Each structure stands twice: as C-alpha cells, then as structure tokens.
Amino acid sequence: GAVVSQHPSWVICKSGTSVKIECRSLDFQATTMFWYRQFPKQSLMLMATSNEGSKATYEQGVEKDKFLINHASLTLSTLTVTSAHPEDSSFYICSARAGRYQPQHFGDGTRLSIL
Amino acid sequence: QKEVEQNSGPLSVPEGAIASLNCTYSDRGSQSFFWYRQYSGKSPELIMSIYSNGDKEDGRFTAQLNKASQYVSLLIRDSQPSDSATYLCAVKLNRDDKIIFGKGTRLHILP
Numbered sequence: 147g148a149v150v151s152q153h154p155s156w157v158i159c160k161s162g163t164s165v166k167i168e169c170r171s172l173d174f175q176a177t178t179m180f181w182y183r184q185f186p187k188q189s190l191m192l193m194a195t196s197n198e199g200s201k202a203t204y205e206q207g208v209e210k211d212k213f214l215i216n217h218a219s220l221t222l223s224t225l226t227v228t229s230a231h232p233e234d235s236s237f238y239i240c241s242a243r244a245g246r247y248q249p250q251h252f253g254d255g256t257r258l259s260i261l
Numbered sequence: 262q263k264e265v266e267q268n269s270g271p272l273s274v275p276e277g278a279i280a281s282l283n284c285t286y287s288d289r290g291s292q293s294f295f296w297y298r299q300y301s302g303k304s305p306e307l308i309m310s311i312y313s314n315g316d317k318e319d320g321r322f323t324a325q326l327n328k329a330s331q332y333v334s335l336l337i338r339d340s341q342p343s344d345s346a347t348y349l350c351a352v353k354l355n356r357d358d359k360i361i362f363g364k365g366t367r368l369h370i371l372p
Contacts, residue, residue, distance in 0.1 A: 148307075152304075178358065189349075189362065189363075189364040189365060190305070190349070190362050192359065195358060195359065237302075239304045239305075241305075246353075246358065247292065247293045247312075247353060249293075249295045249307050249310050249351075249360075250295075250307075250351075250360055251307060252297075252304040252305050252306070252307075253304060254303070254304050255303070255304040
C-alpha cells in the first residue's frame with residue numbers, strides 16, 4: 147500500500163523549455179503533497195507544500211512563478227518548471243500523505259537535465 | 262539549534278553487527294517520528310514510524326523514542342551490505358504541517 151507514482155523519471159531538454167512533472171497517489175487519497183529538490187550529495191530541500199484545492203505554500207527562496215504547482219485532485223499534483231535553465235537541473239521528488247500525522251510516501255523522483 | 266540533527270557519518274559497521282543510528286530534535290511538542298532509507302540516486306523509502314515512547318520493532322529494525330530527551334534512534338540488527346544507504350530521520354513538528362528531515366547519516370556495512 148501507499149504507492150506514489152511520479153512521471154517522468156528522466157527529462158532532458160533545452161534551455162527555455164517548460165517541463166511538467168506529475169505525482170500521483172495510486173492507492174490512497176493524499177490531502178497534502180510535497181515537492182522537494184535534491185542536488186548531488188546534498189539533503190532534501192522542501193520547495194513547496196500543496197493541499198488539494200488550494201494554492202501551494204512555497205518555502206522561502208523558491209520562486210512560485212517559476213515552479214508552478216497544481217493540486218487539482220486528492221490523487222494528483224503537478225510541478226511545472228517554467229522556462230527551465232541549466233541551474234534548474236536537479237533531482238525533483240514528490241511525496242504524499244493521507245493525513246496530518248501520517249508518514250510521507252515518496253515517488254521515485256524525476257531527474258531533470260537542462261542543456 | 263537545528264530542528265532535526267543527525268551525525269552525517271559515514272558510519273561503518275561490520276556485516277552481521279548492529280548498526281545504531283541516532284537523531285535529536287528541538288520541538289518538544291513533536292508527536293510523529295519517521296525513519297527513511299535513501300539509496301544513492303533514489304528517492305527516500307519509509308522504514309519505520311513511531312509515535313509513542315519506547316521501542317517499536319519491525320523485522321531487523323527497531324525504532325526507539327524518548328520524548329523527554331528529544332531523542333529517536335534506529336537499530337538495524339544483523340546488518341547486511343544491502344543496508345548501506347543514507348538514513349534520514351524525520352519529525353512532524355507540532356507547530357505546523359511540515360515534516361522536517363535531518364541531513365541523514367551515511368551507513369556503510371563492511372562485508
């Protein structure tokens with residue numbers, strides 16, 4: 147149980163392209179989803195928290211106009227990296243949880259490379 | 262003081278021995294505690310959740326929680342080379358909706 151699917155696994159694209167990453171909870175309803183970024187050999191960095199049907203809450207220093215988050219249903223959240231540049235290249239990971247005190251379950255991550 | 266602290270390691274343990282991973286947290290009102298395992302290049306995977314003081318066992322893993330000391334640990338018995346990974350301690354803060362992750366402890370099981 148508690149499976150989170152993230153798609154795509156890998157993206158390689160040119161600078162200036164917008165990239166959409168999907169995160170789905172397959173066997174539970176996720177009241178809250180989280181988006182993280184992780185650079186090599188560094189710890190997870192929380193980018194934003196999204197609750198179904200409401201605007202995402204972004205962490206300090208994360209540009210909300212660059213990283214668009216939509217949480218349209220209890221099983222789907224999307225992260226769109228707009229006008230991506232090489233410095234946006236990273237490992238993006240989503241997670242979802244069923245309730246406030248429940249553990250977060252992570253997707254497999256998306257490795258984004260901007261050329 | 263950082264909200265969730267772990268020794269970054271690496272912690273080297275011989276195969277078959279007990280690996281002990283430690284974590285301290287600053288928010289005294291925290292109620293939910295988690296251990297995740299992350300292999301290099303992969304996303305974190307939940308190993309254990311613990312909510313009450315004491316020990317919780319699941320197979321070779323035992324989580325220990327001491328709220329008075331604001332301390333949570335993970336013991337791995339009969340360590341295997343496949344246990345080599347980074348172990349993340351995570352704490353659900355009382356004050357808001359987030360789970361805060363420690364920076365992780367790298368564990369290396371020596372064959």
